Amino acid sequence: MAWDTERTKTLLLEAATAEFSERGFAGARIDRIAAAAGVNKERIYQYFGKKDELFDAVLAAELVKVVTEVPLEGKGPAALGDYAGRLFDRHSLNGILPRLQFWEGLERGDYVVNREARASHCAAKIDTILQVLPGIDRADAADLLLSVVTLCDGWSVLPQLDALIAGSAPGRLARRRAFVVRTVTLMAESLTAEAA
Template identity: 70%
Template structure:
């Protein structure tokens, strides 16, 4: 019977995603990933190479998945604020990507592996911000996006800080979401107010 390589890759990625999310890069074990996927651990080296490379593949796949599921669409500051709310909702439901990114930052610091796919998708994401908020500076668009990602990613990985500072009321998630949406909208409004008009608009 022919070996279903694509199915095996999917099983390994799913098992590795769970392992890395829970244990980080250093704490994850290749033998546990292989056992969870139901395959020989040699398949991991065959398909992905070293453990570091498997982690990179997992992270790249998660970034693409979240970007596809939560695009930045619409026009104007309110649309950007709505994006922040949708990203918060996504991470509230599934906090895998925030945990992976925090593990990467803690264990690798600024010396991250810059895969072409990750760099390309980050550039696309900044481009989406520029489409929603035309005329703002590209660096400002990147800073705005980093701010929202930090706010939303912090929710599933810093629950203890949130509880200590804000308590644990029944409506806490709703209030936090509203605050993030408001913050993102206000920041976008400030940048839009300072945006340079398009060349054709300036001539009218």
């Protein structure tokens, strides 16, 4: 029977995603990843190289997923609020990407996996914001995008602060989502008004 390379890579990426998301880059162990995937750890080195290259592959795969699953569409401030709400929903269901990005920042400093491709993607996302909110300044569009990401990512990696500050009453998630959407919409309205 032939070895199914793609299936093995998929199993390794899934196991590595869970491991890095939970334990970060420094805390993750290749042995645990291989065991969780049911694969010999030598396959990791064969397919992905060193541990840092495996982390890079995991992060790149998760970034592609979020871009595909949560596009920015429409026109006007409400479109930005809608985007923030959908991004918040995704991260509420699956906080893997926010955790990976926080680990990346904490453990790797200013090192960025796939810097050119990610910078290009960020520039394209800023271009999209400029199409959604015509007339606003590019620097404002960049700050708005970073604010959306921070609002949506921060909640999923700081649940203890949310519970301490706001409590854990029923409906908290819906209230937090509504607040994120309202905040982003108001920021976009303010930038649009300034541009006019």
